Amino acid sequence: MSPYLTAASTPIMSMVLLLLLAIVAYWMRSEKSLLRGPPSPSWLLGHEGQIPLQPTAGVLESEWTKKYGTILRIASFAGQEGMIVSDPKALQYVLSEKPYDFPRGGDNEVIGMALLGPGLTTMNGTYHQRQRRVLNPSFSPSMANTWAVMLQDHGAKLVEIIRVKSQENTDSIVEVMDWTAKYALDVVGLAAFRHDFGVIFQKKVPMIEALVHAFATASTEMTFVDFLVAMIAIRFPRMINTLITVSTPFLRAARKFKNVSQSTAASILHTPLVDPSERTGKDVAGLLAASYHSTDPDQKLSLDEILAQMSTFVFAGQETTSGTIGFLLYELATHPADQERARAEVQELYGRKGNTPLDAKDFESLPFVTAVIKETLRMHPSGHTLPRYAAAADVIPLAFPVTLKDGTVTKSVPIKKGERVLCSLISYNYLPSVWGADADEWNPERFLDGREINSNVGMFGKLLSFSAGARGCLGWRFAVLEIQIVISLMLKNFVFRPAPNAKVRMVPNQFLMIPAVEGQEDKGAQVPLILESLN
Ligand code: HEM
Numbered sequence: 001m002s003p004y005l006t007a008a009s010t011p012i013m014s015m016v017l018l019l020l021l022a023i024v025a026y027w028m029r030s031e032k033s034l035l036r037g038p039p040s041p042s043w044l045l046g047h048e049g050q051i052p053l054q055p056t057a058g059v060l061e062s063e064w065t066k067k068y069g070t071i072l073r074i075a076s077f078a079g080q081e082g083m084i085v086s087d088p089k090a091l092q093y094v095l096s097e098k099p100y101d102f103p104r105g106g107d108n109e110v111i112g113m114a115l116l117g118p119g120l121t122t123m124n125g126t127y128h129q130r131q132r133r134v135l136n137p138s139f140s141p142s143m144a145n146t147w148a149v150m151l152q153d154h155g156a157k158l159v160e161i162i163r164v165k166s167q168e169n170t171d172s173i174v175e176v177m178d179w180t181a182k183y184a185l186d187v188v189g190l191a192a193f194r195h196d197f198g199v200i201f202q203k204k205v206p207m208i209e210a211l212v213h214a215f216a217t218a219s220t221e222m223t224f225v226d227f228l229v230a231m232i233a234i235r236f237p238r239m240i241n242t243l244i245t246v247s248t249p250f251l252r253a254a255r256k257f258k259n260v261s262q263s264t265a266a267s268i269l270h271t272p273l274v275d276p277s278e279r280t281g282k283d284v285a286g287l288l289a290a291s292y293h294s295t296d297p298d299q300k301l302s303l304d305e306i307l308a309q310m311s312t313f314v315f316a317g318q319e320t321t322s323g324t325i326g327f328l329l330y331e332l333a334t335h336p337a338d339q340e341r342a343r344a345e346v347q348e349l350y351g352r353k354g355n356t357p358l359d360a361k362d363f364e365s366l367p368f369v370t371a372v373i374k375e376t377l378r379m380h381p382s383g384h385t386l387p388r389y390a391a392a393a394d395v396i397p398l399a400f401p402v403t404l405k406d407g408t409v410t411k412s413v414p415i416k417k418g419e420r421v422l423c424s425l426i427s428y429n430y431l432p433s434v435w436g437a438d439a440d441e442w443n444p445e446r447f448l449d450g451r452e453i454n455s456n457v458g459m460f461g462k463l464l465s466f467s468a469g470a471r472g473c474l475g476w477r478f479a480v481l482e483i484q485i486v487i488s489l490m491l492k493n494f495v496f497r498p499a500p501n502a503k504v505r506m507v508p509n510q511f512l513m514i515p516a517v518e519g520q521e522d523k524g525a526q527v528p529l530i531l532e533s534l535n
Helices: 011-027 046-053 059-068 088-097 106-115 125-139 141-168 176-193 206-220 224-235 237-243 249-268 270-274 284-293 303-334 336-353 360-364 367-379 425-429 476-493
Strands: 071-075 081-085 173-175 385-389 394-403 409-415 420-424 494-498 504-508 513-517 528-533
Touching (some): 046 059, 046 071, 046 081, 046 420, 059 071, 059 081, 059 425, 071 394, 088 394, 088 420, 088 425, 125 284, 125 303, 141 173, 141 476, 141 528, 176 528, 224 249, 249 270, 249 303, 270 284, 303 367, 336 367, 336 476, 336 494, 360 476, 367 425, 385 425, 420 425
Parallel strands (some): 081 420
Antiparallel strands (some): 071 081, 385 420, 504 513
16 A cells, blocks of 8 residues: 555644645646646546556556657646656756756655755755855766775675675575665765764664664655645745644654754764865865855855755765665676676686776776676666656757657657656666667666667766766766676675575665565565675
C-alpha cells in the first residue's frame, strides 16, 4: 500500500490542506494539454503519485514513452496536468540551456529546507548561482590525484573489512551495501570537509544516525499529510516557510537531521572559518571559509548557506554513489564473463605498475571497466526523475517528432507557465532511438563497439545519470573515480557471485532509486554477494 496512505495522523490538518488544495486546483483549471498520454489513475495523486511507488523504477515511464513518444502528458497532483520528458533535445533545453527558467518545484524546496537547509540542492535562481560559483572549483579535475590517494587508502580498509566479514560467515555471503555505504560517507567527509567520520569502523556519528533515521522514516512513515504538504508547496511556493513547520514523522526526522548536521558542520568548519591559514585549498571547506570572509557580494555566502552544504554534500554524495557501486557489483556477479574480462584488465594494471602508487589517469586507462561503469549508470540512474516547472510559458524543442492529440506531428511543444515537467533520466537512458535496439539489455560493449550514440547531452558517456548544465551533479568526477577505485580493488581481491534467492531490483524511494532485494524491499538497500577471496 502507498506509504502516503498508511497514516491517519492529524486528520484535521489533512482536511484543511485538502480543502486548500481543491480551491487552488479550481483556480488553476486551465486549457488541456495538446500532448497524448495515459488516462489519470486518480484526481488527487495522478501519475505523480504512482511513479515513486511502482515496484521497479522506470517501468511505467518506459511503457508510456514507447506508446506516446519522448514527451507525453501525465496527470499531476490535484487534477493538474504535467509532462514527462525523455527526448534528448528537450532535456538539454530544460536542464542545460535554461536551468533557471525551469527551476525545481516547491515540493523540492519544502523537503530541502526541512532536511538540508539553504544549500545547493535546495536553492533556486541567484542564490543557487552564487553558491555554485563559490563551490564549482571544489570538484574540478585538478583535484583528481589528491582524491585518488585518499580513495585508495580508505579503499584498502574497505577491502580488509569485507574480507573479514566474508571469512566470518560460513556461506561467505557479505551484505556489501553495508560497507560501500559507510565508505561513501567517509570519503565525502574527507574529500569535502577534511574530516574523517570513521563510520566504516562503526564509529557512532550523531549526524549520520539522524540521516539514517530520516531515510528510514521517508521509506516507511511518509503520511498523507506529507503528500499534501508537497502538493501545496508546488502550487503555493510562498507558503513554504509555514509548510516546513508541519509536524509529521518524516518532517520531524528531517528537521532533526538538519539541526544535528548544522551543529556538526559548525564544529567541523570552525577551524577553517576562524584561522586564516586554513582558508586555502580548493576543497569545499576551504572555499566555504574563504567565501564567509569575502567582501565581494558575488562570492559571499551567509553562515546558514555555509552550514547547509555539509548536509547537502553528505546527502547528495552517499546513497547515489554507494547504490551505483551496489548495482555494478551485482551486474558483474550475474555476468561472470564480464567480471573476468574486467578483472583481467585490472590485474594487468596492478601487474604493470608494481608498487608504484596509482593515480587518477591509471584508473581512467581501463576501457572495459569504464564501459561497465557507464553501462551501470545508464541502466541504474539513482536520480531517475528530476521534477521541474516552467517559470514562464515557453516552447520545448524536440529531437524526435511526436504526434499530438489532434494527429499533428511536431518537433516542438508549447508549455504553459507553472506546468510541471518530469525529466525522466531513466527513460532517456533506455531509449532505443539513442542507445540501439538492445537498450533494455546489459551490454557494456555498446560503449566500445564504435556504434553511434544518437545524442549529445550529459557529462559522462552521453548519459543523463548526473543530469546536465548549471544544476548538474557537482561531484560527478569524484563519483566516477570513487567507483573506478572501489571496483578495481574489489576485482583485484575477490571473485563475486550473487547470493542464492536474492534478486536485486531498482526500487524507488522518496528521493532516489536504490538496489533492494525482491521481497525484502522494506529492509532498504541490499546487495548480498558470495565473496571468494583471491589473496
Ligand atoms: C553515482 C553517483 C552520483 C550520481 C548518479 C549523482 C547524480 C546527481 C544528479 C542527477 C543531480 C541533479 C539533481 C537535480 O537536479 O535534481 C546531482 C546533483 C548534485 N550532486 Fe550528484 N550524483 C552522484 C554523486 C555525487 C557526489 C559523490 C557528490 C559530492 C561529493 C555529489 C554532489 C552533488 C551536488 C552538490 C549536487 C547539486 C548540484 C546543484 O544543484 O547545483 N553527487 N547529482
